[in-house]
Amino acid sequence: MERxxxxxxxxxxxxxxxxxxxYLHALNRLTPAGRKRLLTWLHVRTYAADEPLFRxxxxxxxxxxxxxxxxxxxxxxxxxxPDRLKIVAPGQACGSAALAGDAFYGESCLAxxxxxxxxxxxxxxxxxxxxxxxxxxxxxxxxxxxxxxxWRQALRTYxxxxxxxxxxxxxx
Amino acid sequence: xxxxxxxxxxxAREESGRVLALALIAAGILLPLLICxxxxxxxxxxxxxxxxxxxxxxxxxPQPGRRLRLGALLALLLLALHLLFAPLxxxxxxxxxxxxxxxxxxxxxxxxxxxLRFARELTALLWPSTAxxxxxxxxxxLLTALRPPLHRELLRLAPNRALTRRAWxxxxxxxxxxRWIRDESLxxxxxxxxxxxxxxxxxxxxxxxxGLFMALAAPTPFWGPxxxxxxxxxxxxxxxxxxxxxxxxAIVFAVTWLAAHLLLTPRLALSRPPLSRGWTLLWALxxxxxxxxxxxxxxxxxxxxxxxxxxxxxLPTPRSCEPTSPQSVQFS
Numbered sequence: 001m002e003r004x005x006x007x008x009x010x011x012x013x014x015x016x017x018x019x020x021x022x023y024l025h026a027l028n029r030l031t032p033a034g035r036k037r038l039l040t041w042l043h044v045r046t047y048a049a050d051e052p053l054f055r056x057x058x059x060x061x062x063x064x065x066x067x068x069x070x071x072x073x074x075x076x077x078x079x080x081x082p083d084r085l086k087i088v089a090p091g092q093a094c095g096s097a098a099l100a101g102d103a104f105y106g107e108s109c110l111a112x113x114x115x116x117x118x119x120x121x122x123x124x125x126x127x128x129x130x131x132x133x134x135x136x137x138x139x140x141x142x143x144x145x146x147x148x149x150x151w152r153q154a155l156r157t158y159x160x161x162x163x164x165x166x167x168x169x170x171x172x
Numbered sequence: 173x174x175x176x177x178x179x180x181x182x183x184a185r186e187e188s189g190r191v192l193a194l195a196l197i198a199a200g201i202l203l204p205l206l207i208c209x210x211x212x213x214x215x216x217x218x219x220x221x222x223x224x225x226x227x228x229x230x231x232x233x234p235q236p237g238r239r240l241r242l243g244a245l246l247a248l249l250l251l252a253l254h255l256l257f258a259p260l261x262x263x264x265x266x267x268x269x270x271x272x273x274x275x276x277x278x279x280x281x282x283x284x285x286x287x288l289r290f291a292r293e294l295t296a297l298l299w300p301s302t303a304x305x306x307x308x309x310x311x312x313x314l315l316t317a318l319r320p321p322l323h324r325e326l327l328r329l330a331p332n333r334a335l336t337r338r339a340w341x342x343x344x345x346x347x348x349x350x351r352w353i354r355d356e357s358l359x360x361x362x363x364x365x366x367x368x369x370x371x372x373x374x375x376x377x378x379x380x381x382x383g384l385f386m387a388l389a390a391p392t393p394f395w396g397p398x399x400x401x402x403x404x405x406x407x408x409x410x411x412x413x414x415x416x417x418x419x420x421x422a423i424v425f426a427v428t429w430l431a432a433h434l435l436l437t438p439r440l441a442l443s444r445p446p447l448s449r450g451w452t453l454l455w456a457l458x459x460x461x462x463x464x465x466x467x468x469x470x471x472x473x474x475x476x477x478x479x480x481x482x483x484x485x486x487l488p489t490p491r492s493c494e495p496t497s498p499q500s501v502q503f504s
Binding site (some may be wrong): 058 | 332
C-alpha cells in the first residue's frame with residue numbers, strides 16, 4: 001500500500017455527482033428521487049494518506065461514504081497502540097454515530113491511502129427527518145443493514161477465534 | 173507508519189486561538205452595532221430587530237410547512253401588535269406626567285427624572301417604525317430561508333482539518349443563540365407585563381416605564397429583577413404613599429418572581445449559561461459604573477452571549493474518554 005504525505009490537491013469539498021453515489025451500500029434503499037434530494041446535501045472531499053477524517057472522542061457531526069481509496073477505523077487502547085477495528089472499503093459508510101443525536105465518535109478514522117469520501121452533515125439528516133422522513137428512514141435502514149453485516153462479521157471472527165482457542169485448550 | 177492516535181486534548185495554542193476568535197467575534201458584532209447606535213439609529217434598530225427576529229426564527233419547528241405557517245402567523249401578530257401600540261406605548265413609557273414637575277423636584281426628583289430621561293432616550297433609540305419592523309421581519313425571513321444552502325456552502329468550504337469544528341459551530345451558534353433569545357424574550361415579556369400590571373394596580377405614576385425596566389432587567393439572573401424593582405420605587409406616587417406602595421410592590425414582585433420561576437424556569441433552564449451570582453453582580457455593577465443603568469442591563473446578557481459563543485467555539489469531549497477495548501467500541 002503506497003503511502004505519501006502529500007497535501008490533498010483541494011482542501012475544500014467539491015459538489016457531488018449522481019453517478020458517484022450510485023454504488024453506496026447505505027443508499028441502496030433510496031429511490032432515485034431520494035438520492036437526488038440527498039445529493040444536494042452531500043459534498044466530496046479528498047484525504048491524503050494518514051490524514052484523519054475524525055478522531056475518537058470528537059462530537060459526531062458528519063457521516064462519511066467512501067467513494068475510492070481505503071480507510072481504517074481505530075480505537076485507542078490502554079497499551080498506547082491503537083486497536084484497528086476495521087478497514088473501510090469503497091461503497092461503505094463510517095461515522096454513523098452522527099445520526100444518533102448528541103453522540104461522539106467511538107473510534108478514530110484515518111485514510112490509509114489517498115481517498116475520496118462523500119460527506120453528509122448531521123444537519124442534513126435532521127432536515128430530512130423533519131421534511132422528508134421517508135428518505136431519512138431509507139437512509140437509516142441502509143446504514144442499519146451495513147452495521148448488521150459488520151456485526152455478523154465481527155461475531156463470526158470472534159466465535160471462530162474462541163472455538164480455536166477452546167480446541168487448543170487455551171480457554172476452557 | 174503512524175501507529176498512535178492520541179485522544180485529543182486542548183493545547184494552549186488552540187485555547188489562545190479560541191480566545192482570540194471570541195474577541196474578534198465580540199469586536200466584529202459589538203463595534204459595528206455601537207457605531208450604528210451612535211451614527212445611524214434607524215440602521216441600528218433594523219440590525220437589532222433583524223438579529224432578534226432571526227434568533228427567534230431559528231427556534232421555529234424544523235418541518236418546512238409548519239415553520240412557514242407559524243413564522244407567518246407570528247410575523248403578522250407582531251406587526252398587528254406594533255400597529256396597535258405604536259401610537260401609545262412610547263409616549264406612555266417616556267413622558268413625564270404633566271403638572272407634576274413641582275412634586276418631582278421636591279421629592280423623588282433626581283432619581284425619577286434621571287430614569288425617565290433614560291427611558292425616553294432608550295425608547296427613542298429602540299422603538300422601530302412599522303416600516304423598520306416589516307423590513308426586519310423580511311430580512312429575518314430571508315435569512316431563515318437561506319440558512320440551509322448557506323450552511324451547506326460554509327461546510328463545503330471548510331478545510332478537512334476544520335470540518336468537525338465548522339460543523340459544530342454551524343450547528344451550535346444558531347441553536348444556542350436562538351433558544352437563549354427566545355427564552356429571555358419570553359421571560360422579559362412575562363416579568364415586564366406582570367410588573368407593569370402590578371404597579372399600575374398599585375397606582376404608580378409610570379407603570380409602563382416600570383414594566384420596561386423589569387423587562388430589560390429580566391435577562392440578568394437573580395439581581396436584575398431586584399434592581400428593577402428597586403428602581404420602580406422612584407415611580408411611587410409621592411413620599412406619603414411610598415411605604416404602602418413599597419409593601420404592595422413586594423407582594424407583586426413575589427408573584428412576578430414566582431410566576432417566572434414556576435412557569436418558565438423549568439422549561440427554559442437549559443438555554444441560560446451557568447453564571448455564578450457573585451460574578452453576575454460584579455459584571456452588572458461594572459456595567460453600571462461604565463454606562464449607568466443601561467450598562468447594568470446589558471452587562472449580564474453580554475456575558476451570557478460571550479459564554480454561548482465560547483461554548484459554540486469549543487468542541488466538547490465525552491464525559492468518559494477512557495481508552496476502550498475493541499469489544500466495547502461501537503462501530504460507526
